[in-house]
Amino acid sequence: MKLIVLGATGGTGLEIVRQATERGHSVTALVRSPERLKQFWDRITVKQGNLLNSRDLQQVIQGHDAVVSAFGPRVPVSKADTTLLQRFAVALTSAMPHTDVRRVVVESVAFLFKDSLLPPAYLLGRLLFPRTVADASAMEQVFAESELDWTMVRPPELTDKPYTGKYRVREGHLPLFGFKISRADVADFMIKAVENHVSIRKVVGVCN
Numbered sequence: 767m768k769l770i771v772l773g774a775t776g777g778t779g780l781e782i783v784r785q786a787t788e789r790g791h792s793v794t795a796l797v798r799s800p801e802r803l804k805q806f807w808d809r810i811t812v813k814q815g816n817l818l819n820s821r822d823l824q825q826v827i828q829g830h831d832a833v834v835s836a837f838g839p840r841v842p843v844s845k846a847d848t849t850l851l852q853r854f855a856v857a858l859t860s861a862m863p864h865t866d867v868r869r870v871v872v873e874s875v876a877f878l879f880k881d882s883l884l885p886p887a888y889l890l891g892r893l894l895f896p897r898t899v900a901d902a903s904a905m906e907q908v909f910a911e912s913e914l915d916w917t918m919v920r921p922p923e924l925t926d927k928p929y930t931g932k933y934r935v936r937e938g939h940l941p942l943f944g945f946k947i948s949r950a951d952v953a954d955f956m957i958k959a960v961e962n963h964v965s966i967r968k969v970v971g972v973c974n
């Protein structure tokens with residue numbers, strides 16, 4: 767498939783790029799800092815642009831099969847990035863209807879699972895990262911109101927542990943005792959969600 771990867775220079779994004787190329791997909795990354803993808807220059811197309819600008823997004827996305835996004839604010843989140851996810855969602859959902867691409871898989875946060883008791887994801891999020899919860903929630907709302915074939919992937923704490931392929935998935939809920947997941951496993955799920963055309967217009971909890 768011809769995939770657009772957004773947030774390609776981040777922890778999850780690099781894994782998406784690596785695994786997608788290994789699985790034979792053609793990858794285009796739209797990034798603000800192309801040099802961060804130097805290791806992939808011989809295997810993927812790297813475009814420089816503004817991910818908050820719908821025109822930049824539209825030009826790059828046209829002609830692909832799907833968008834896979836691991837875009838998100840760098841931690842610690844600066845004041846300027848308080849509404850970054852929402853602004854990104856507005857730009858992307860404005861851009862995609864002007865292209866022939868409807869499919870988009872987006873990495874969000876497990877803090878949005880209000881019914882999760884073990885861990886108490888929503889409570890923890892509201893207590894420890896209230897601005898992240900508000901921004902991710904606003905982002906998801908923007909996609910929900912769009913006509914796109916979106917999937918929201920909500921992981922709990924991300925780790926840099928290796929790929930296992932042994933992770934749990936639940937539509938609409940965070941699996942019980944879902945405390946952590948490796949970025950490599952999240953990337954695996956996101957690529958397979960695109961390949962298999964599953965969980966369309968669904969929120970999905972993933973964890974190891």
Ligand SMILES: NC(=O)c1ccc[n+]([C@@H]2O[C@H](COP(=O)([O-])OP(=O)(O)OC[C@H]3O[C@@H](n4cnc5c(N)ncnc54)[C@H](OP(=O)(O)O)[C@@H]3O)[C@@H](O)[C@H]2O)c1
Pocket residue numbers: 772773774775776777778779797798799802817818836837838839840841850873874875876921922923924925949
């Ligand atoms: N950390 C956790 O435990 C955790 C848990 C659950 C969910 N999440 C969410 O999962 C997603 C991925 O997390 P991660 O830790 O793998 O990502 P990350 O390493 O923080 O990478 C973030 C990516 O977004 C890009 N980005 C940020 N601001 C940008 C901007 N203004 N313009 C262009 N690109 C920008 C970064 O590009 P640059 O390389 O140019 O900075 C990078 O590619 C995030 O949305 C995060 O909120 C995180």
